[in-house]
Amino acid sequence: MVIIVEKNTKKHIFKKAKSFEGKTKDEKNTNNSGKLTKSLNRNITIFQSSFSNDDTVIFRKFQNQYSDKIKCCIIIIEGMTDIEHINRRVIEPLQNQVFQRPKSSVNLVDEVQNKVLPVNDVRQSTRLNEMIKAVCYGDTVLLLDGCDVALIISSRGWESRPISEPESGKVVRGPREGFTESIIKNVSLIRRKIKNPNLKFKLMELGKQTHTAICITYIEGIALDSILTELEQRLNRIDIDGILDSGYVQELIQDEPLSPFPTVGSSERPDVVVAKMLEGRVAIIVDGSPFVLTVPHILVESIQINEDYYNHFLFGSFNRFLRAASAIATISIPAVYLAIVTYHQEMIPTQLLISISASLEGVPLPTSLSLIIMMLIFDILREAGTRMPTAIGQAVNIVGTLVLGQAAVDAHLVSSPVIIVTAISGITTFMHPTMIESVVILRLVLIIAASFLGIYGYLIGVILILLHLLSIRSFGVPYMMGLTRLEEHDGQDSWIRAPWWSMTLRPKIIGARNQIRQTSRHNR
């Protein structure tokens, strides 16, 4: 699939180049290398042929009012550029200022760049490709008559969402800002938190069609070089036509593409990302996506929520414990219920057994099947609820949960314990939003395993999952790090959240380069 797409794009580019070569015959010699000519009109036609059938491209020709010889043309794309900025800082000085055309064309460009334009980012260019790209990015190309050198004036500016609190991962306590779709804003959000020259940003571009900007961010001296080089290698390997969200990148750089567990983290919150960077992780900002990726991502991070660190450590630890317990519960409860009810009835107290038996009276479906169906219905409701507008979503939820559930029990389609189990398991799913994807799948797998060998089937399933979890790594870091051993160092920030004054070291492998987070005696 991927290969075909690649071929198509190559052909397309080739075609474009060909057509533009054919049209202007005498530029053929000069334009083989994609260079400008000295004639303004020809240059404009070159650009026009490049942007043929694109009406959003504006070619604005104008002259200096004091000198007819100075003819200019700016090329911009509507909507991508800050028009006001161009009018004031480019067109106005060029039209109104008095300046003489120097003898050579190069000098004219220098003159304009150095003396006329009050813009901070202006560079000269002779390569056509660079200029076309710049136009596509929203920069302005200024062509001058008689010069084969053009000026690229930075003028990117488009409407973007203001910084607001993100929908996911709301907090009671903690900063209320979230990343937006603009990479520049996102970078500034991170920069604002770490005022330190060690904070590094490496820009690169991905996507052969979309040319999406991507920024690798890390703190030098904390982030491991091995992780960084590995990440760069993987990013360089990416060969895709377009990237519309950081999810693309996430999937393309993952260690275990088939694992249901995420090995790349993502967050919408600058404070979370910065905290992770301070532990030695590397962040990847993708233009156009409010979700910033962090690597390496290990399982513990799924139960670490930023608020844990802002609240009292006991409360934080309690919440963390609840989250861990409900993570286990949400995948286990349906399977264990199924195993006990269909295989190990001796474990149920007699009273309970009687009421379960009564609730099963007249239910045609076997428990295993009804449990699977209910789980699927729950997932359907969840999926429907997220896509719906809020008002309708609530209605769907009410209909789904109350009406359907009650009706199903009344009509003897499912037994009421099954509904209860589904509901508990469903609610606990939402304790860790980042895990939903994996939880849904694992739950079904465990239900199926339990329906075949009871509690032993469930255990086999759990052991298989554990084996999988223990054998995968994220950028060389064991995925279960911190969870297997309850030692002081690793355990401080896994099952519990130790008080800040005692967390003197960074996580073991991730922060191996600079282990010391703080020297404890200064704090206590």
Add this chain to the structure above:
Amino acid sequence: MLVFVILGYALLSIYEFFPLYKENKQKEFYVNLVLGIISFTMAILISLRINIPSPAEAIKIVINYILKAFAM
């Protein structure tokens, strides 16, 4: 039962033996093949309910013999 056994082993051989053969790991391939044949015959015998003599019996007889010899 027999169908399951044959089906399972067919799947296994696709999964296991072909890659080894392709990668030209001859020694591994042959050892694995021998083991595979052993396990396949055992599976077939078990599925056909043919009694395979247990080594536990033999060990028991030998050890009892030795113990008696020592007791003497």
Add this chain to the structure above:
Amino acid sequence: MMTIKKSITVLLLISMIFTLTSCWNYKEVNQLNIVVGAAIDKGESNNYMLTVELIHVKGNADVNVSSEVMSIEGDTLLDAVRRFNSITGKRAYWAHIRVVIVCEDIASEDLSRVLGFFVEDAETRSDVFIVISRECKAKDILNADLFMENVVAETINRSLKNSKVLSEFQQASTFSVSKELKTNKKSVTIPTISLLPMDDKKATFINGTAIFKDNKLTAFIDGSETKTMLFLKNDIESGVIVTKYNDRNITLEILDNTTRIKTRIDNDVMTVNVLVDTQAAINEVERDIDFSDIDIIKDIEKLSEIQLVESMEGVIDKAKHYGTDIFGFTQKLYENHPKKFRQIENLGEVEFRNINVDISVKVRILNSGEVSKL
């Protein structure tokens, strides 16, 4: 490549689980007939007649529990158990059984044969209460009329659980009985159950103890004798002692009791010292006794001590008469002096009759148990 391989492994494994295990032991709860009580009688044509009490559940939202009793005969117990399937259609489920009632006749033949099924089967729990039906068929007990409860077995279960309140019968489970049977140094004792007529109805009534020699029922003792036996076994926690003082009945409530047993083997003579230390409260008194007089309390203590010793001696004599060591003295002797005991055992002289029992009882009245002085 490796990851694809791995996923294929996982798929293969899952498919293996799918294809290889079809659900042999899968059983839905409503496909089960929950057995709560079982009664074992002698059959008319076959060896055993098994009567079971099944839970009958009705209603979905508000559960209605009632029970049904049915009987069937079989050569062995398992045979009878399996035959139930052909009557009810559903599988009988034994994991929640509460009580097993064994008829006198069967108990006097061989108890261990009955126990086998309950202890060895994986489904039945091994600590089910066991009682012996006296002067009626075991089947009739399960058919008794109900008072306040829906299920007969549950009623029996509760009264057995609360046996400590009255101390006129003890608890016995299939496990404890088979354990004692195996020891063969202690006679098995199992509470007896009978039917008590009440107006025109018949209620179940647990009282007294059946005594076994080896695995055969040999004798019965009544409730008060059972209480005395429990005193000797250090198995009493509460209960009452009724004493006469100046022709007036005084009821002492036992608050706490410890019985210590000391054993001695000198020159092949086995002696057991029983030290009973009881703390009691005067609870129900016919009027006109002044408890402010300490001497009177002393007297009552004395009287009750004598009374206890007398009754204990009586029970021990009775046990010696049947040759059954229901108190576990032999076991104690063996535990404390294994070597000497072995020697005597090898001589063939270990018999309960040969054991000397010395009893000393101390009753301490802690308070008068009255709320007010009046």
Add this chain to the structure above:
Amino acid sequence: MIRERITDKEATCLLILFLLGSSILVGIGVRAKNDAWLAGILGVVFFIPFALIYARIQSIFHGRDIFEITILLYGKVFGRILIIIFSWYSFHLGALVLRNFCEFVHVESFPETPLIVITLCFITINIAAARSGIEVIARIATFCLPVVIILFLLMEILSISTMDFNNIKPILGNGFSKVADVGFSSFSFPFAESVILLGVFYTLKKRESAVKVYMKGVLAAGIVLITLTLVNIFVLGNMIEDYYFPSYASFSFIKVGDFIQRMEGTIAISYVLTSFIKSSICLFVACKGIAAVFNLNHYKFIVIQTGLIMAYFSLILYDNIEEMVDWFQNIYQFYAIPFQIIFPLFIWVCAEIRNRSEKRDQSGKGKKGV
């Protein structure tokens, strides 16, 4: 191929779980009835010198597995014969453990399910574990050990109310010789079975750690097993030898109030975990052994087939559970002598001699140099 490494702690967890595997199921020294705990203590005491020998072998040849050591000491032909013997034992032990556990599931929970189904289901996780390598098994062991220990502690505390402490009397009622005899069998099962771990501990980080791991592991496992045996005696008394799986039976008496009862299903979790670890290690070592015999590059290619053979082998070993228990109690301790005592002694003596001569050589060379 990255060389696998396990920390001391992981190794200790591995050893403890290995020793607990299937021995918590069938109990140790049950033939000694109420002196089983004494037999257990004797077993530990007997084993300590051997533990030191095992550890010594590993620390002399630090970083090498038992197969490399054998070939180094005895050459290619005789060494291979020894390897075959060792891997056979590992293979056989794995099959025994598997059979043991599956028999437990079969008898206690799924009497109607054919044994082969249960066995195949369990061998899948063993194969998966052995394929993922010893590092993963070790890490899963650190995960499992707290679960196992906490479950046992919980169950033991809950079953206090059902205990009868008089059951332990009379101590040494059947004489010391019986206890010593049973003590030997509890030496060979489970303690001396840890000879298998010689095929695993080449991954240890430090030279000295083998001794530490062996001592810590054996003592911890001994304590767990002996407390468990004591609990069994206190609860079951003289009935202990009537049960195939005494600890399961003794935990079945637990009642918390009227509501929570028949808790023994919970303890099955620890049985699964320990048996899983033990049979996985056995499968791993057996595969490594086969790979060493045929000089294969990697053992991973043969895990599936070896695992399947192990499963079938465990099925044909015995016709029924009585036969199995009888074999375990009367034959196994003699059968295991060559593998548990003779084989390591052989290696150890040879290794010491070689070690001495090497040292002498080295010191001689050193003197010459000076």
